[in-house]
Amino acid sequence: MSGTPDGLIPSQAVPQFLALVEELSVGEPVPCRRKPPELWWRAKHEEAKGLxxxxRAREACLDYALAADERFGIWGGRAPNERRGTA
Ligand code: SF4
Incomplete structure (x- = not known):
């Protein structure tokens, strides 16, 4: 997922972050690297979730977001409330 600045990776999420980086390093750019990043940060996020x-990195992306307790944006096709299980 786009948007996480270097140096802000929570220590408990480093393995998941590295797995995600590895996944993103091969093949064609993933959708959030090809489309306008703001799609993943809007209140209405059905388009981002569809993308x-x-x-291909969806599972690794969601694993990272859960490990890092990302509070904002769409990660792995899930909104924050869906990641917290409150949707
Ligand atoms: S699952 Fe979505 S947010 Fe995660 S890398 Fe893929 S396109 Fe980006």
Whole structure:
């Protein structure tokens, strides 16, 4: 997922972050690297979630977001409330 600045990776999420980086390092750019990043940060995020469903890195992306307790944005095709299980 786009948007996480270097140096802000929570220590408990480093393994998941490295797995995600490895996933992103091969093949064609994933949807959030090809489309306007703001799609993943809007209140209305159905378009981003649809693009995530086509993404090869979806599982690694969601694993990272859960480990890092990302509070904002769409990660792995899930909104913050869906990641917290409150949707
Ligand atoms: S699952 Fe979605 S947010 Fe994660 S890398 Fe793929 S397109 Fe980006």
């Amino acid at each position: 995530c469903r086509q993404c």
